[in-house]
Amino acid sequence: MKPLIEIHNLTMKFGSLVANEDVSFTIGENEIVGLIGPNGAGKTTLFNCITGFYKPYAGHVMYGGRDLVGLAPYQICRLGIARTFQIVKTLNEMTVEENVMTGAFLHTANRKKAQQIAAEILDATGLTPKKNVLGANLTIADRKRVEIARALATAPRVLMLDECMAGLNQTEIKDVMALCLQLKAKGLSLLIVEHIMEAIMPISDKVVVLNAGRKIAEGKPEQIVNNEQVIQAYLGERYHAKSKKS
Numbered sequence: 001m002k003p004l005i006e007i008h009n010l011t012m013k014f015g016s017l018v019a020n021e022d023v024s025f026t027i028g029e030n031e032i033v034g035l036i037g038p039n040g041a042g043k044t045t046l047f048n049c050i051t052g053f054y055k056p057y058a059g060h061v062m063y064g065g066r067d068l069v070g071l072a073p074y075q076i077c078r079l080g081i082a083r084t085f086q087i088v089k090t091l092n093e094m095t096v097e098e099n100v101m102t103g104a105f106l107h108t109a110n111r112k113k114a115q116q117i118a119a120e121i122l123d124a125t126g127l128t129p130k131k132n133v134l135g136a137n138l139t140i141a142d143r144k145r146v147e148i149a150r151a152l153a154t155a156p157r158v159l160m161l162d163e164c165m166a167g168l169n170q171t172e173i174k175d176v177m178a179l180c181l182q183l184k185a186k187g188l189s190l191l192i193v194e195h196i197m198e199a200i201m202p203i204s205d206k207v208v209v210l211n212a213g214r215k216i217a218e219g220k221p222e223q224i225v226n227n228e229q230v231i232q233a234y235l236g237e238r239y240h241a242k243s244k245k246s
């Protein structure tokens with residue numbers, strides 16, 4: 001698989017705390033990469049480094065022949081990498097439609113055009129019936145969906161989702177899983193941080209495991225669930241035993 005994003009030896013420090021240490025992996029064209037690991041492993045920090053919210057202490061993030069390190073978040077988004085936030089950032093005084101339009105305004109200043117783009121995305125994400133609801137009045141599941149829709153409205157090649165299934169019920173999780181696979185079928189690449197193994201494992205082509213800032217494993221989901229180091233650091237016997245049975 002041709003790499004679209006190459007993360008090379010990325011290190012991020014907060015004072016003496018090393019949140020990411022020498023992390024390297026690639027995200028292929030049309031690939032879903034799952035990024036897992038215990039709380040505080042450095043997953044969100046890595047997202048912030050890739051998307052320009054943090055400047056890494058060392059390392060490179062190559063995309064389309066250029067290094068993204070040093071670029072601002074809006075520049076990286078304009079190049080085709082969109083992300084959602086673990087702590088959702090719904091614009092509360094705006095309707096669902098307006099929230100999604102803010103994404104579309106990255107590429108157009110025309111309100112009508114932004115509305116057209118938003119309409120397509122609202123449809124694809126099942127939000128059309130709620131397009132006039134204010135952000136403040138949404139459930140957590142809908143807020144997370146709006147986050148994804150707003151990111152999609154920037155027309156990304158790579159979509160990065162940070163725990164967009166946390167707090168959702170089984171049906172809602174299934175919907176997001178299906179959406180991820182649809183986006184892949186349309187040609188997008190996805191980097192997905194998730195603690196719900198039943199959601200991330202079936203849809204990932206490849207899984208990268210972080211622990212205490214370091215990459216401890218990388219491989220196909222079936223390899224990762226049977227990796228002793230990953231089981232000890234994160235998965236525990238429960239998920240391991242369950243996945244062995246099925």
Ligand SMILES: Nc1ncnc2c1ncn2[C@@H]1O[C@H](COP(=O)(O)OP(=O)(O)OP(=O)(O)O)[C@@H](O)[C@H]1O
Nearest residue numbers: 014017019037038039040041042043044045046086
């Ligand atoms: N802005 C910051 N300033 C100082 N320390 C930070 C900052 N952001 C993260 N950290 C620390 O870096 C480490 C990695 O945090 P990070 O949020 O990346 O973990 P995570 O893998 O996303 O965890 P979770 O699964 O709980 O979301 C933690 O020890 C955290 O306290």
Ligand SMILES: [Mg+2]
Nearest residue numbers: 043044045086
């Ligand atoms: Mg996090």
